[in-house]
Amino acid sequence: MINIVLFGKPGAGKGTQAEFLKEKYNLTHLSTGDIFRFNLKNDTELGKKARVFMDNGELVPCEVTTAMLIDEVNKHPDSAGFLFDGYPRTLDQAEALDKFLPTIGSSVTATIALEADDEILVARLLERGKTSGRPDDQDEEKIRVRYQEYNEKTAPLIGYYKEQNKFHAVNGIGTIEEITERLTSVIDNL
Numbered sequence: 001m002i003n004i005v006l007f008g009k010p011g012a013g014k015g016t017q018a019e020f021l022k023e024k025y026n027l028t029h030l031s032t033g034d035i036f037r038f039n040l041k042n043d044t045e046l047g048k049k050a051r052v053f054m055d056n057g058e059l060v061p062c063e064v065t066t067a068m069l070i071d072e073v074n075k076h077p078d079s080a081g082f083l084f085d086g087y088p089r090t091l092d093q094a095e096a097l098d099k100f101l102p103t104i105g106s107s108v109t110a111t112i113a114l115e116a117d118d119e120i121l122v123a124r125l126l127e128r129g130k131t132s133g134r135p136d137d138q139d140e141e142k143i144r145v146r147y148q149e150y151n152e153k154t155a156p157l158i159g160y161y162k163e164q165n166k167f168h169a170v171n172g173i174g175t176i177e178e179i180t181e182r183l184t185s186v187i188d189n190l
């Protein structure tokens, strides 16, 4: 089983690249953002718990997110591996994942970060907000909150995975194909 954590700031292109990688490596793509948005749209209990945080650009509390993630993994017992997109996003979540995966006989294989400059990413998000319908992409204030959340809570994961020798980074600026190429060359060399 191979488990890849796709890592990067909001707008770095994780979702776009995940679409290619899941096909190529036959992985189950789990995007916590997409799962939350689905629950918001359907006004589920989970959606109700997440809404206020998401609307403000803040992270949803760890217990809620981790319980949801574990549920999703358990829905795919025959999966050849997972592509985690948007999870983990805090040290607590990374530790929770490292505790959970061994219970299904697995572990994180590698974390790959898509790197790009903040200013480029903010511009990309505002552009995406024009068509995506995502309220958190339409308001520069909320975008800034997401970057603050990233810098405070998510960036420390780089050190966490480096210590385990599981951190890889690729340049996230270029055409979609170029970036897919960079990612696949990391995965093929794992």
Ligand SMILES: Nc1ncnc2c1ncn2[C@@H]1O[C@H](COP(=O)(O)OP(=O)(O)O)[C@@H](O)[C@H]1O
Pocket: 009, 010, 011, 032, 033, 034, 036, 053, 054, 055, 057, 058, 059, 060, 061, 065, 085, 086, 087, 088, 089, 090, 093, 136, 146
């Ligand atoms: N692992 C997570 N932990 C906490 N909240 C999360 C997590 N993943 C997604 N969310 C919530 O969903 C929102 C949207 O996530 P996502 O679609 O990954 O967007 P982006 O990477 O563009 O900020 C986040 O701002 C946050 O509120």
